[in-house]
Structure formats: C-alpha cells, structure tokens
Amino acid sequence: MLESPEAARARxxxxxxxxxxxxxxxxxxxxxxxxxxxANVAARPF
Incomplete structure (x- = not known):
C-alpha cells in the first residue's frame, strides 16, 4: 500500500x-x- 506524500511528510x-x-x-x-x-564525590572525605 502506497501512502500519499502528505502522510509520508507527516510521519x-x-x-x-x-x-x-x-x-x-x-x-x-x-x-x-x-x-x-x-555532589557526592565533592562531599567524600579523603
């Protein structure tokens, strides 16, 4: 089934x-x- 150009453009x-x-x-x-x-990495203690 071939669709119309308008339907193809809309799709x-x-x-x-x-x-x-x-x-x-x-x-x-x-x-x-x-x-x-x-935020979690910045709050991690070293």
Whole structure:
C-alpha cells in the first residue's frame, strides 16, 4: 500500500519530533546523573 506524500511528510515530522524528545530526555538524565554524582564525590572525605 502506497501512502500519499502528505502522510509520508507527516510521519517524518512525527519521527523527527519523537527523536528530538528522546534525545533531550537522554541528555537530561545524563546531566542530572552528573550533578548528583558530582555532589557526592565533592562531599567524600579523603
């Protein structure tokens, strides 16, 4: 089944938006992890 160009364009737009959202979520989790680990490392007695 062949889809219309409008449907293909809409699907591509949704895929790009989903990829950007997922990428932002990964970056957010990475930054939060670095901040939390950094705070624990700085408070560690030597």
């Amino acid at each position: 591509r737009g949704r895929n790009i938006a989903l990829a950007l959202g997922l990428g932002l979520f990964v970056v957010l989790v990475f930054v939060v992890t670095l901040v939390r680990l950094g």
